[in-house]
Amino acid sequence: ADKLVEEGAISAEGAGKMADDAYGVVAAAHTELKESMAGPPETGAHEIDRTMSREPKTTLPEDLLRSLNEQLVRVPGGFHVHRKLKPFLEKRREALDGGPVDWAHAEALAFASLLALGVPVRLTGQDTERGTFSQRHLVMHDAVGSEGGAAPLDSPSRAYCPLQNLHSAVSPFELHNSPLSEQACLGFEYGYSVQDTDALVLWEAQFGDFVNSAQVIIDQFLTSGLAKWGQTSRLTLLLPHGYEGSGPEHSSGRLERFLQACAEGNMRVANVTTPAQYFHLLRRQALVSKPRPLVVMTPKSLLRLPAASSTLDELWGGAFQRVIDDPSLPGPREEVKKLVLCSGKVFYDIVAHEEREQARHIAVARVEMLYPFPEGELKELLASYENLELVVWVQEEPRNMGARAFMRRRMAAILPESLHYFYVGRQLRASPGEGYAAAHRKEQSRIVRVALDLEDDRLEPDLSSQRPFL
Known part of the structure; x- marks a missing residue:
């Protein structure tokens, strides 16, 4: 304060008033704490609600799903889609005529349907815009620059995210690539999800193995926050998991550690095997009445496995199966x-x-x-x-x-x-x-x-x- 007064940023009287106001807030909190401690002793334990939530409806009208699909494959006039992404978009158009729906497609439709319903969605993680396995492509970049050459990838004016431009959406969609600093990123997303329990907040690890760098956040907050403080959230972890011969650092999301921490209805842990199941699980997580964290062991090789695909009928007319x-x-x-x-x-x-x-x-x-x-x-x-x-x-x-x-x-x-x-x-x-x-x-x-x-x-x-x- 003396330094600020010396520099003329504030007056001595203003500094004194700010200090008095701050001390007043602390004193009032102290008085409130003493009064609460002087009350009658607690006679019963705080009970955690362990009952099952009522199963939400995760289906939606077929015409809405078809409309959302059309909006997801549409690009602005004059936007040049990269040649390698044209088959990607065409495959999604073919789903309207009975073609297969893969995992990234089902995920995008789940997000779009929630945005249309008024549920904010926030997705962050490591290489999340594109997807670690080049499966997602939520952000597309114009392949042609303003002067006819290749467009710079960091040019915001030449990037387009369909989920942020849905005319059916009534809630925002946030998408951010996060650095390889798992503890800091997961801690931020946990805090965000606690403050906005109506939003679906998701964090994705590049590989599930990397979540071990955020173990402190998981142990201290995610798995035990409900028991310690009655605090919970809908934070959803997407952890790529599966044994394909990639070695010990790129195979396991450490499923056993999460299951060991499961008790008293504190969280949800899933390992789904079809895009339709993933679609209904995401919608269920956003719509179920009791917010709890969700840990999903997401696929790698299954992302493009023909046997592990679904159809639009399974999305608009199906349901999640345990x-x-x-x-x-x-x-x-x-x-x-x-x-x-x-x-x-x-x-x-x-x-x-x-x-x-x-x-x-x-x-x-x-x-x-x-x-x-x-x-x-x-x-x-x-x-x-x-x-x-x-x-x-x-x-x-x-x-x-x-x-x-x-x-x-x-x-x-x-x-x-x-x-x-x-x-x-x-x-x-x-x-x-x-x-x-x-x-x-x-x-x-x-x-x-x-x-x-x-x-x-x-x-x-x-x-x-x-x-x-x-």
Whole structure:
């Protein structure tokens, strides 16, 4: 203050008044605190609301979805789309006539539908505008400059974001690339989402593995804020996860760490397997009455896998499914003796195996929402196979990672006494992945073959997952 007075920025009287006002605010807060502490002692514990939220409607009119799709592929007059993005936009137009809808397309439609409904959407992350895997392209750049040459990529006047120019939108869409400083970025987005609980705020890691640099924010705020302060949000983490041989630093979003922290209805954890499921999950997260953080293990290789695509019909007429039964059983349900439960990409590895059709005694089902645990849906699934003898949890991750431990304890409570329960996956490992492509392919093949009873499991049996030890 003396320095400011000396420089003539403020007067001595003004500085004194500002100091008195500040001390007055502190004194008033102190007085209020003492009065509250002088009241009667608390006689009961603060209860956390653990009840399930009412399921929101995530469908929308077909004509609205078609209109939003048209707006997403439209560009301003005189704007030159890059030649490599023309097939990208054309594919989205073809979806109106029954063509496939991929993950990025379903995501854009989910965002657009929320903006049209009045829900603000904020998406930030590492290379988020384009997408780590060049799948998103939410911002397009004019390929021709004002003088006929290539346009500079940092020219705002030559960039166009369809989601920020929807005539159907009644809420804003924010999109920002964030630096590789996960703790700072996630801390900011958490604070933003706490202050604006009506907005859908999302942060995406370049690879799910990178979220470990924000572990302090996750532990201190995201997973425990509800229990400590009654504070929660709709903050959604998008963590690319899946074993494709990219090594231990680009394979795992550390699903096990989030599941270990799940308790008292504090958050939601999902690993969905179709664009339609992703579409309904995002809309559900924005519209469900009770705000809670959501952690999504998002795909990498599935982004362009033809088998992992959806249609517009599944978007406007479908709904989110916590558990998905086998959609293509090779035989009648009465022949099924073994139920394979899995989550995420490994489902497609199993069903795409050349000998899958011969395994008529096996059904392969997916757990899409891991927490809150879908107990009712799994009970119905088990009861639907009247001759079932064995349930197996199959995962790509090592035995001490992934959802194995989480599922083992919860399945123990709902499995009928007549059923056996086993695990198929990688052995105990200190590192998430092998780091060698050949070793990865060999291990991945073994997991799939064991799941389909094409070879015996050579790993040491996991005694902790067998019923006598549950």
